Amino acid sequence: MALQRAADEILSEIRPPNFIERGPRTFREVAHWKAHEWANFLFYYSLPIFDELHARDLITEETRSHWMLLIRGVYRLNGRQISYHDIELSHTELTSYHHNMPAVHGEGFCTYNVHSATHMPACVWRLGPLWATSMFQFEGFNSTIINSCNGTQHIPLQIAERVSWKRSFVEFAPNSPGTCPQLNQLKPVIV
Numbered sequence: 001m002a003l004q005r006a007a008d009e010i011l012s013e014i015r016p017p018n019f020i021e022r023g024p025r026t027f028r029e030v031a032h033w034k035a036h037e038w039a040n041f042l043f044y045y046s047l048p049i050f051d052e053l054h055a056r057d058l059i060t061e062e063t064r065s066h067w068m069l070l071i072r073g074v075y076r077l078n079g080r081q082i083s084y085h086d087i088e089l090s091h092t093e094l095t096s097y098h099h100n101m102p103a104v105h106g107e108g109f110c111t112y113n114v115h116s117a118t119h120m121p122a123c124v125w126r127l128g129p130l131w132a133t134s135m136f137q138f139e140g141f142n143s144t145i146i147n148s149c150n151g152t153q154h155i156p157l158q159i160a161e162r163v164s165w166k167r168s169f170v171e172f173a174p175n176s177p178g179t180c181p182q183l184n185q186l187k188p189v190i191v
Contacts, residue, residue: 003058004028010049016040042071043078066104069097070117077124078131091121 008026016023024045025033033041050067053059073093076086094117101110120130127133148162149155 003053006053006056006058007049010052011045014045014048016044020044042074047071062104066097066100069093069100073097073117074120074130077120078129080129082124082129084125087121087125090124091118094118094120 004027008028011024011026014024020040022037024040025037046067050059050064054061054064070093073090076082076090076093079086098114098118101114123133124130145159149158
């Protein structure tokens, strides 16, 4: 708990660069972080946090160095131009991150996601940089879909109906917004 409080304190002092629209949220809210927040944490916030935690003797150099393997491995796969050499280095770093996880953090941290990171270089080789296959732009739509459903039964059917309704209204509604009061009443219901 002291480690989390210290990390939250450091995180609250970080001022993100201009191109990051939303400031970092605390680790108490980590369960609600969006994918963009995780990416910002990995690339921009985590190293200063880990450096400061190491300076305060709250984490070991081994823990900090282990985290750097993940940062470097993922960063190499997110560039505008990625060479085969970058992919090889990333593979080495992410494989080391995976193999050293039990020694640094314990067996309980050896999750499927940690293992999956070892496959990222091969995916980048086949599909291109991580940013080119990102699903960030669709992330906000999940809450729209969830909010369009009522109750807990027949969720797939509800989603299909809402999408169908929206397509019907877009096709048949007047071109200028606000001219169809019935459509305006249904907006909160429509995906």
